[in-house]
Each structure stands twice: as C-alpha cells, then as structure tokens.
Amino acid sequence: MTSKNIVVLGASFAGLPMTHYLIKHLPEEYTITLVSPSTHLYWNIAAPRAIVDPELLGKGKDDLFIPILPAFEKYPSGRFTFVQGKAVSTSPETNTVTVQTINESMDVKQVNIEYLHLIVATGSSTAGGDWAFKAAGSGTDVATRAALGSTRDKIAAANRIVISGAGATGCELAGEIGSKYHKSGKHVTLLSSASGLLPAAPPSVGKAAEGHLTKMGVEVRNNVKVTSETKKGDVTELVLSTGETIETDLHIATWGLVPNTSFMPKDLLDGSGWIVTDKYLKTPTHSNIWALGDVTHWGNRGIGAVAEHYKSVSTNVLAAITGKDESSFNEYKHKDDLALIVPLGPWFGRGTGILFGWKVWGVFAWALKGRTYMISMARPIVEAA
Numbered sequence: 001m002t003s004k005n006i007v008v009l010g011a012s013f014a015g016l017p018m019t020h021y022l023i024k025h026l027p028e029e030y031t032i033t034l035v036s037p038s039t040h041l042y043w044n045i046a047a048p049r050a051i052v053d054p055e056l057l058g059k060g061k062d063d064l065f066i067p068i069l070p071a072f073e074k075y076p077s078g079r080f081t082f083v084q085g086k087a088v089s090t091s092p093e094t095n096t097v098t099v100q101t102i103n104e105s106m107d108v109k110q111v112n113i114e115y116l117h118l119i120v121a122t123g124s125s126t127a128g129g130d131w132a133f134k135a136a137g138s139g140t141d142v143a144t145r146a147a148l149g150s151t152r153d154k155i156a157a158a159n160r161i162v163i164s165g166a167g168a169t170g171c172e173l174a175g176e177i178g179s180k181y182h183k184s185g186k187h188v189t190l191l192s193s194a195s196g197l198l199p200a201a202p203p204s205v206g207k208a209a210e211g212h213l214t215k216m217g218v219e220v221r222n223n224v225k226v227t228s229e230t231k232k233g234d235v236t237e238l239v240l241s242t243g244e245t246i247e248t249d250l251h252i253a254t255w256g257l258v259p260n261t262s263f264m265p266k267d268l269l270d271g272s273g274w275i276v277t278d279k280y281l282k283t284p285t286h287s288n289i290w291a292l293g294d295v296t297h298w299g300n301r302g303i304g305a306v307a308e309h310y311k312s313v314s315t316n317v318l319a320a321i322t323g324k325d326e327s328s329f330n331e332y333k334h335k336d337d338l339a340l341i342v343p344l345g346p347w348f349g350r351g352t353g354i355l356f357g358w359k360v361w362g363v364f365a366w367a368l369k370g371r372t373y374m375i376s377m378a379r380p381i382v383e384a385a
C-alpha cells in the first residue's frame with residue numbers, strides 16, 4: 001500500500017506553518033510527520049540581544065523558545081506525529097527518510113519513515129561556530145540555551161572582543177555589546193572584509209551603522225578579514241589579511257551560512273549544498289520532494305522569503321496530493337529586493353536598514369525591530385494563530 005504520510009523536516013519558520021497547513025487542509029486519511037531535533041521554536045532573530053543580555057528583551061525573553069507540541073494538541077489524534085531527531089539520509093527510490101532520534105536519555109536510534117511527499121525545511125547554520133545565532137549543537141533547545149549562556153559568559157569575561165563579519169548579525173552583535181559594556185573598558189573591534197559595514201546595502205546604510213557603533217566606542221575596521229586564528233591559552237591570536245597579528249580574548253565570527261542538507265542526495269543540491277528547486281519549489285527530478293526557506297538555492301534568506309515560499313509549497317503540495325497538475329500550481333516569483341532592519345543596541349533611535357529601496361531612519365529601525373526584536377511574532381508562528 002502506498003504511504004499516505006507527508007513528512008516535514010525542520011520545525012522553524014518554514015516547517016511549522018507548513019505542518020499546520022497540511023493538517024488543516026489535507027483529507028483525513030493523510031497523516032503528517034514532523035521531524036525536528038528541537039521541541040521548541042527558537043526566535044533566533046533576537047539572538048544578538050539574547051546572547052548579550054536576554055533581560056533587555058523584557059517579557060519577550062520568555063518567548064525566545066516556544067514549545068511546539070502544545071500547539072498541535074488541538075488536532076484529532078492520529079493525524080500528526082512528532083519525531084524528535086534529525087534526518088540523516090533520504091532515499092527517493094524507496095520514498096524513505098532515515099531519522100536519528102533524540103530522546104531524554106540520549107539513546108541514539110535510527111528509524112525509517114516512509115513518505116508520500118517529503119517537505120524539506122531544514123534551513124541553515126552559521127559557518128563561524130556555535131555561538132547560538134541559530135540552533136546550536138545537537139539542535140535541541142537545551143543545547144541552544146547552553147550555547148547562548150556560554151557565549152554570554154565569554155563576552156562578559158573578555159576585555160578584548162573581535163567580531164569578524166559586518167553583515168546584519170555582526171553589526172547587531174557589536175551594537176548590543178557596545179551598548180551594554182560601553183563604560184566597562186571592554187574593547188570591541190568589528191572587522192568588515194568589504195569597504196564598509198552591511199555590504200549588501202547601499203554605502204549610506206553602512207555609514208549610518210558605522211556612525212552609531214563608533215559613538216558607542218566600537219572600533220570599526222573596513223577592508224580587513226581574519227586569515228587564521230590560533231588559541232594560546234586564554235588569548236586568541238588572529239592573523240589579518242593586512243599582515244598584522246592581533247591578540248584578543250574572544251573572536252566571534254559572524255559571517256556565512258551553511259545549508260543543513262547533509263542527509264539529501266547530492267544530485268538534488270547545487271555546488272554549495274543548497275537544494276535546487278524549480279519554480280514550484282519541488283526538486284526538478286522528484287515530483288514529491290519539496291523545499292522551502294533558507295535551505296533552497298534561491299538566496300535572499302530571511303523570513304520574508306520563507307513566507308513567499310510557503311505560499312507556493314502549501315498550494316502545490318495540496319494540489320499534487322489531490323490529483324491536480326502543474327497548471328493549478330502556484331509559481332514562486334523570486335525577488336532579490338533587500339529588506340534589512342538592523343538595530344544597534346536597545347537604545348532609542350539606534351539602528352539603520354533598507355526597506356523598499358529606502359534607507360531606514362534609526363528611529364524606525366528601533367521602533368520596528370530594536371525595541372523588542374519582533375519577538376511577539378514568534379507565538380503566532382508556533383500556534384498558527
């Protein structure tokens with residue numbers, strides 16, 4: 001008998017809304033299995049502040065991690081199964097995904113799960129280490145909370161901090177550390193390998209960020225990157241592309257994303273490991289394997305893109321299951337427009353960004369994101385409210 005099980009891999013901004021949608025819209029005989037290493041959604045958008053001082057998120061700090069399972073109790077039993085674990089391999093020939101489960105006693109077990117359709121929403125991880133900008137370690141909320149705490153302790157203990165990578169994450173982190181510790185004597189250096197900060201945005205946006213950060217005592221250096229790093233006891237020695245060697249107590253690399261796709265057949269990935277999809281967001285060679293969110297090859301990774309992907313995948317999976325052909329599919333229209341809001345600490349008016357091609361004033365960046373890191377958006381994602 002053909003399986004009537006739809007498997008969703010990953011329970012974050014992309015996977016959670018998809019799972020709710022499928023349970024709500026698929027005929028009753030279909031079941032949905034959600035696979036995730038974490039039982040909680042991590043609002044990693046607020047990571048730069050949570051890493052430095054979660055108390056600055058106010059009541060929002062309670063929503064940094066939101067439990068997933070209570071939000072699925074409202075559905076009829078038998079429709080939905082949650083498997084805590086990580087996909088480790090996929091066999092499109094047998095329509096099976098193998099999952100390494102995680103349980104409280106940390107016994108490692110592998111289970112094979114058959115699928116009628118496979119929806120991959122496993123996102124990305126940061127290339128520069130487990131600082132908790134995204135789910136950390138094994139991916140459980142326990143591991144991510146531990147990584148948050150460990151990064152926070154290291155920042156508190158360090159007198160000299162080098163942040164390499166001056167995209168949004170690097171600038172936001174520099175702003176949070178600069179605001180909290182500006183009177184403490186900590187020396188924070190932010191290195192940009194480009195000619196300015198926030199190189200994806202027009203230069204005026206990077207200049208605004210540089211102005212704010214410099215005022216709070218952050219040393220900004222452009223056109224320089226770290227070429228090697230050596231730990232010498234408590235001190236880290238960094239060799240820079242300028243040929244200089246500098247010492248620091250802590251080096252936090254914030255550049256780069258890597259795809260979470262080690263379990264996917266290589267012929268479904270591009271040269272950098274992202275899943276290649278067609279305009280319907282299914283893989284070109286397998287009409288029952290879909291991808292959405294950061295994990296796709298489309299780029300412009302952010303929650304706006306996730307929402308656009310969701311519109312197509314939700315419509316198209318439902319259409320495919322109910323026997324409709326591609327003429328009723330929703331076409332994903334990729335946009336490369338940059339939407340970037342970059343708060344630079346919790347202080348009023350500190351921040352910059354670009355929205356609809358316009359530079360964002362500090363006061364707007366603060367009001368839109370810097371005040372609360374938009375944490376009130378987390379619960380509706382989990383609860384499909």
Ligand SMILES: Cc1cc2nc3c(=O)[nH]c(=O)nc-3n(C[C@H](O)[C@H](O)[C@H](O)COP(=O)(O)OP(=O)(O)OC[C@H]3O[C@@H](n4cnc5c(N)ncnc54)[C@H](O)[C@@H]3O)c2cc1C
Pocket residue numbers: 009010011012013014015035036037038044045046047048085086087088121122123124125126133134135139169260263292293294295301302303304306
């Ligand atoms: C510090 C920071 C701040 C950001 N701020 C913003 C912002 O302000 N605005 C914005 O639009 N974007 C922002 N982003 C980008 C945003 O976080 C991503 O676009 C978003 O997380 C993508 O969601 P996703 O569901 O596709 O993937 P992810 O959020 O990466 O989630 C993937 C999930 O899949 C799980 N997973 C991984 N491997 C497996 C596996 N093998 N099996 C099963 N599950 C697996 C992971 O543990 C994770 O839970 C920020 C990113 C960072 C790092």
